[in-house]
Amino acid sequence: MQICRLTLLVRDYDEAIEFYTQRLGFVKQTDDNWGEGFRFVVLSAAQQPDFQLIITRATDDDLLGLVGRQAGYHQFFALRVSDCAASYAQLKANGIDFISEPREMMYGTEASFRDLYGNIIGLISPVVL
Numbered sequence: 167m168q169i170c171r172l173t174l175l176v177r178d179y180d181e182a183i184e185f186y187t188q189r190l191g192f193v194k195q196t197d198d199n200w201g202e203g204f205r206f207v208v209l210s211a212a213q214q215p216d217f218q219l220i221i222t223r224a225t226d227d228d229l230l231g232l233v234g235r236q237a238g239y240h241q242f243f244a245l246r247v248s249d250c251a252a253s254y255a256q257l258k259a260n261g262i263d264f265i266s267e268p269r270e271m272m273y274g275t276e277a278s279f280r281d282l283y284g285n286i287i288g289l290i291s292p293v294v295l
Contacts, residue, residue, distance in 0.1 A: 172243060173220045175233050176283065180222050186283040189260045190245075192219065207258065211245065216242050234284030244288030250275035253289055 176182035179197075186192040186209050195218065196208040207221035224230045236242055247253040249270045254277045258264060264279040265286065274292040281287055 170216065171220055173222050174242075174285070175224045175236060176227055177219055177230065177233055178223060179207055179221060179223055181282060183207060183209070186219070186221075189262060190257070231275045234281075236285060240286065241288045242281075242285040244276075244290050247289055249292050250277055250289055250291040253291075257289070 174182070181284075183194060183197070187194055191212050192206070192209040193212050193215065195210055195215070196206060198206045200206055203223070203225075205221075205223070209219045209221060210217055224233050240242065254264065254268050257279065262279045264277055264278075266278045268275050268277045268289075272293075274290050276291075277289045278286055
């Protein structure tokens with residue numbers, strides 16, 4: 167088994183697409199209008215097209231309350247990079263709001279940032295064994 171999809175609740179499709187594609191370099195795979203304000207939007211990391219980030223607009227108060235807090239105070243997901251410090255510098259220059267600088271951990275080098283809604287995303291370059 168492999169994880170292939172993750173759903174991200176958002177307030178607005180277009181602002182989420184802009185953030186993830188323009189600031190993080192994700193690729194928009196699909197953006198289909200299914201009517202009544204619902205769109206099927208699929209993004210992926212440029213180097214991992216088989217893992218899909220499904221963008222879903224929150225449509226009621228209960229779901230809106232979850233936007234930006236889908237993992238509570240923990241990372242919602244992490245992005246593996248070859249050089250955490252270099253990726254940190256590049257993303258910071260793109261206006262990414264980091265909440266921690268790169269630091270050495272037992273599993274590699276890690277930094278964390280918030281997306282446009284406040285979800286925490288990790289940036290990790292793993293230890294090579």
